[in-house]
Amino acid sequence: MRLGLQIPWFTFPDGPTALGPTLRRVAREAEDAGLSSIFVMDHFFQISMMGPPEQDMLEGYTTLAHLAAVTERVRLGTLVTGVTYRHPGLLVKTVTTLDVLSGGRAWLGIGAAWNEEEHRGLGVPFPSTSERFELLEETLRIAHQMWAGDESAFEGEHYRLERPLNSPQALSTPHPPIMVGGSGERKTLRLVAQYADACNLFSAGRDSILHKLDVLQGHCADVGRDYAEITRTTLGTVNLSVGGSEGQSVQEVVDQLAGLAELGIDEAIVNMPNVAQEGVFEQVAEVVAAVEQLVPAGR
Known part of the structure; x- marks a missing residue:
């Protein structure tokens, strides 16, 4: 089993002037601790x-490019990009650029978008739910076409691309892994089965995860996709105790992640409220060493 890191906030001590140095330190320490991926x-x-x-x-993506320059191994992606945020041709070009400059470490994380407040705030169109899913499916089709070199x-x-040229092509083969975020049973998980390399589910309890994976397996059967090809990931939170502070012990976190492996989860992506605290990644390294020994059910 693999362990990844999500960074969902950037309000660190000492304000914006220290944000860059803090983020670089976090990324380097995360990689040194053995984490497999960093998502923002x-x-x-x-x-x-x-x-x-x-x-x-x-x-x-500016943040991921910055992190690519200070790391060497971890995979890098968004968790996840709202389909409304960028034109699909430019999105594929952006992820391809990240993949090339990072030496083949990019993911495309994408979803149907949901936060209307930020769209209205910056003047970005926010269509209906049904239209956003139509946009998502077309974007996934465009990504596959461009990464296949089909011009x-x-x-x-909704989209018309006269010549979807993508040069240089991505280094990842056959293309940067595509993760569709969300757990909607009728649309989202069907799109995972049809177009994606990975799903991402909230760590919302054993029964919920098992049910969502069962629904995904059914969609795979419907579209003729091998369910085993799909990387199953979750998003959750861990709060390791450092220096006697309140929080979870290493063993408690390992037990939490072992429960996910028993459900067939390949990679647990976690955020950590104390991610910028000195010494936290020493604890993370112990967790990684333990969960690397876990074999997800069905693998």
Whole structure:
């Protein structure tokens, strides 16, 4: 089993002047601790579950490019990009650029978008739910076409690309892994089965995860996709105790992640409230060493 890190906030001690150095340190320490991936949120404003909209929020792909320059091994992606944020041709070009400059370490994390407040705040169109899912499916089709090197015109209901040229091509083969975030049973998980390399589910309890994976398996059967090809990931929170502070012990976190492996989860992506605290990644390294020995059910 693999362990990844999500960084969903950037309000660190000492304010914006220290944000860059702190983020670089966190990324290097995360990689040294053995984490397999680093994800950042792709939002314009901070989301309500994490804090007020006025909290610091960095643009996702600029941040990932910065992290690519100070790391060597970890995979890098957004968790996840709202389909409304960028034109699909430019999005594929952006992820391809990240993949090339990082030596083949990019993910495309994408979803149907949901935060209307930030769209209205910056004047970004926010269509209906049904239209956003139509946009998402067309974007996934465009990504596959561009990464396959097919320059023929794309004619969709919403997007028309006269020549979807992508040069240079991504280094990842056959393309940067595509993760569709969300757990909607009728649309989102069907898109995972049809177009994605990975799903991402909230760590919302054993029964919920098992049910969502069962639904995904059914969609795979319907579209003729091998369910085993899909990397199953979750998003959750761990709060390791450092220097006697309140929080979880290493063993408690390992037990938490072992429960996910028993459900068939390949990679647990976690955020940590104390991610910038000195010494926390020494504890993380112990967790990584333990969970690397876990074999997800069905693998």
